[in-house]
Amino acid sequence: MRESTAAYGLTFPDLVGGREFLRPARGDETPWRITREVTGPAALPTAGEPGDELTDRHAVHPLGDGGVARIDRATRTTRLTTPHPVADREVVHPHLASTAVVTALWRGLPALHAGAVALGENVFALLGDRGAGKSTAVWSLLQQGFSHVSDDVVVVAGDEVLPGPRCVDLRAPAARRLGVGEDLGVVGRRERWRAAVPGELPATLRLAGFVHLDWTGAQRSTIGNLPFPQRLQGVAAALAARVPQHDPAGLLRLAAVPAVRWARPRDLDRVHESAAELASALRG
Incomplete structure (x- = not known):
């Protein structure tokens, strides 16, 4: 069978x-x-x-x-x-x-428009608007030893994350610069370069933190903790369906999860350097 x-x-x-x-x-x-x-x-x-x-x-x-x-x-x-x-x-x-x-x-489960990676059983969800570089951020963290959890949607059941498909769909500039991915052409709303991700995940995946993605004009990335009001605003903005919440308390529980703001340069030549800085912070 x-x-x-x-x-x-x-x-x-x-x-x-x-x-x-x-x-x-x-x-x-x-x-x-x-x-x-x-x-x-x-x-x-x-x-x-x-x-x-x-x-x-x-x-x-x-x-x-x-x-x-x-x-x-x-x-x-x-x-x-x-x-x-x-x-x-x-x-x-x-x-x-x-x-x-x-x-x-x-x-009755929250679903977020986000990518996610894991370090052991601990999952870190990456939040950001369209064009914030979520897929590139996911791929760059995989190169730092993290495991792939999801590229597009993160479903949370209690404190557990239900993993999505095992692939990362990059945009053309990132795929060409990083030298990864298979050209699928336009699928859905955009052109996609697909990279399969190997490896298994633990049976249980626990939501350990959020990373709110941003850009900076500086040469190096910055990583800082977010206060609760900004965490709440960011999680609410990431909800994948704009409908009244059946469980408003669930949104507050998500906002209570530790979160950092990661602002990194847009320069694709600095992708791995920026990811290494974030990986170090998440491991700590």
């Missing part, structure tokens, strides 16, 4: 072609099916139509490539409707992200 593979606390028996980017299931995940339909652009929502739709039974989420993900709670199914065929590896990342976020909300 083929071993079950998982991400975000879900197993995906349909994604055989993306198994290399999924993780071995622990056995307590929820089975989830992915179906696909290719249709003409005229059958898809237009820019003038409403965007995300979310109820306690189903969700509709527009994909960056002009497609739509329809997520159904009762049948535990996500149906992807796209104007062109979507390969399993493209479903695994980035198109599983919407399913991860919606199912987390249904389970």
Whole structure:
């Protein structure tokens, strides 16, 4: 029997072609099916139509490539409707992200738009706006001996982190400068260069801290602790779904987790130097 593979606390028996980017299931995940339909652009929502739709039974989420993900709670199914065929590896990342976020909300779990790495069982989530360099930061920390946890969405269950797909999708300038990644072309909302990440993770992953990403015009990076109000603001801004929180106290618990602000130069020649400085601070 083929071993079950998982991400975000879900197993995906349909994604055989993306198994290399999924993780071995622990056995307590929820089975989830992915179906696909290719249709003409005229059958898809237009820019003038409403965007995300979310109820306690189903969700509709527009994909960056002009497609739509329809997520159904009762049948535990996500149906992807796209104007062109979507390969399993493209479903695994980035198109599983919407399913991860919606199912987390249904389970009462916070889902953050973030990357994450681990040092042993301790997970550090990297927060930042689009273009903040989260994927590059994740990759650079892997070179410092950290383990990969997620590249796009971080789902937190209590103090535990549910790991995402096992890959990092870099932007073209970073991939070319660092000499890593396979050119996938445009998938979702942007061009992607995919780097697979080897290695296994501990059975339990505990959220140990947040790293709030920023840029600096200086030649060296700076790392400083964040006070609680800024931690709360940063975590709230990172929530992957802009809906009223079922558990406001959960947001406060996340904001209580230690956090630092990491401001580093945009210069890609300094990526490894800056990552080494952050790695040293996190280890300490």
